[in-house]
Amino acid sequence: MNMDIATVNALPYEDFVDILGNVVEKCPIITAAVWSGRPFLSLAVLEAAISEFIDALPESGKEGILRCHPDLAGRDLQSGSLTRESHEEQAGSGMGALNSGEASRMARLNQEYKERFGFPFVICARMHDKENILRQLSARCQNERAVERARGIEEVKKICHLRLQSLVLTDNKL
Amino acid sequence: MNMDIATVNALPYEDFVDILGNVVEKCPIITAAVWSGRPFLSLAVLEAAISEFIDALPESGKEGILRCHPDLAGRDLQSGSLTRESHEEQAGSGMGALNSGEASRMARLNQEYKERFGFPFVICARMHDKENILRQLSARCQNERAVERARGIEEVKKICHLRLQSLVLTDNKL
Numbered sequence: 380m381n382m383d384i385a386t387v388n389a390l391p392y393e394d395f396v397d398i399l400g401n402v403v404e405k406c407p408i409i410t411a412a413v414w415s416g417r418p419f420l421s422l423a424v425l426e427a428a429i430s431e432f433i434d435a436l437p438e439s440g441k442e443g444i445l446r447c448h449p450d451l452a453g454r455d456l457q458s459g460s461l462t463r464e465s466h467e468e469q470a471g472s473g474m475g476a477l478n479s480g481e482a483s484r485m486a487r488l489n490q491e492y493k494e495r496f497g498f499p500f501v502i503c504a505r506m507h508d509k510e511n512i513l514r515q516l517s518a519r520c521q522n523e524r525a526v527e528r529a530r531g532i533e534e535v536k537k538i539c540h541l542r543l544q545s546l547v548l549t550d551n552k553l
Numbered sequence: 554m555n556m557d558i559a560t561v562n563a564l565p566y567e568d569f570v571d572i573l574g575n576v577v578e579k580c581p582i583i584t585a586a587v588w589s590g591r592p593f594l595s596l597a598v599l600e601a602a603i604s605e606f607i608d609a610l611p612e613s614g615k616e617g618i619l620r621c622h623p624d625l626a627g628r629d630l631q632s633g634s635l636t637r638e639s640h641e642e643q644a645g646s647g648m649g650a651l652n653s654g655e656a657s658r659m660a661r662l663n664q665e666y667k668e669r670f671g672f673p674f675v676i677c678a679r680m681h682d683k684e685n686i687l688r689q690l691s692a693r694c695q696n697e698r699a700v701e702r703a704r705g706i707e708e709v710k711k712i713c714h715l716r717l718q719s720l721v722l723t724d725n726k727l
Binding site: 396405406408411414437439443444445498 | 667
């Protein structure tokens with residue numbers, strides 16, 4: 380499935396959005412927007428265009444991105460309605476195999492986090508195991524709202540980086 | 554299904570995005586972003602918040618919104634993969650019942666439009682019948698790109714207006 384950047388650059392916007400539209404969870408508008416800036420010299424340049432688009436959004440827009448993310452081990456995992464990418468990431472970090480104590484702790488902390496900040500806890504699950512995720516969720520509940528908004532967006536970018544790498548070859552000749 | 558604005562204002566972000574997330578086609582980030590600005594005094598104020606968010610996007614972001622829209626009588630209609638809202642709108646304007654001459658003319662003009670502008674022809678289908686849509690598509694193919702980008706966004710806002718009205722009561726006491 381991995382394409383080189385020249386192949387990516389040659390895609391009509393419909394295929395570009397079909398293939399890359401979920402590199403930021405449920406935000407195909409971002410992928411669709413950066414298509415305007417093609418051709419991209421490399422995957423890194425495409426990734427930078429996505430980051431710049433996100434950074435230029437008002438703070439409400441950044442919160443909007445976070446609110447498009449599912450809870451970890453939340454209702455979308457239970458009901459099987461996660462996006463394919465989120466399902467793989469959550470399953471890989473053990474979110475589908477929590478024991479009942481872990482599951483109730485996760486549910487309680489997710490709820491506490493959402494009530495405090497008005498957006499969900501976002502973390503790049505592929506980079507962590509379940510113990511680590513629970514520890515970070517608990518710690519991040521204590522932060523200030525602006526800190527968590529920025530921290531969540533950092534995690535969105537890490538998730539985006541790994542999703543892009545699974546779709547586009549990083550080797551390229553400039 | 555119609556809620557009053559007080560009910561809308563009391564929704565947690567997850568329900569707000571579940572219910573209102575597609576008032577701009579496939580752009581739940583916009584709905585999710587404006588939740589930050591609640592409570593809304595009226596439906597009109599909520600609609601204005603959405604418009605302002607769209608207007609503040611860079612031009613690439615506006616093009617991104619347009620690129621999240623399906624073609625009229627296009628592949629998503631054929632394959633049954635339109636969103637519920639788009640399906641109802643396209644069916645209501647006769648897009649599912651084109652004769653073969655109309656269908657081939659629509660396909661040819663959609664293609665011409667996309668090649669010229671790099672985004673799809675967007676029109677508020679509920680406000681037009683199929684003859685009118687074909688006439689406007691043909692005429693708008695002749696415009697400048699910047700004119701069509703602005704025109705497409707105007708149509709996005711009309712679609713959003715009607716989708717909001719089908720979900721939220723317009724009567725309200727200020």
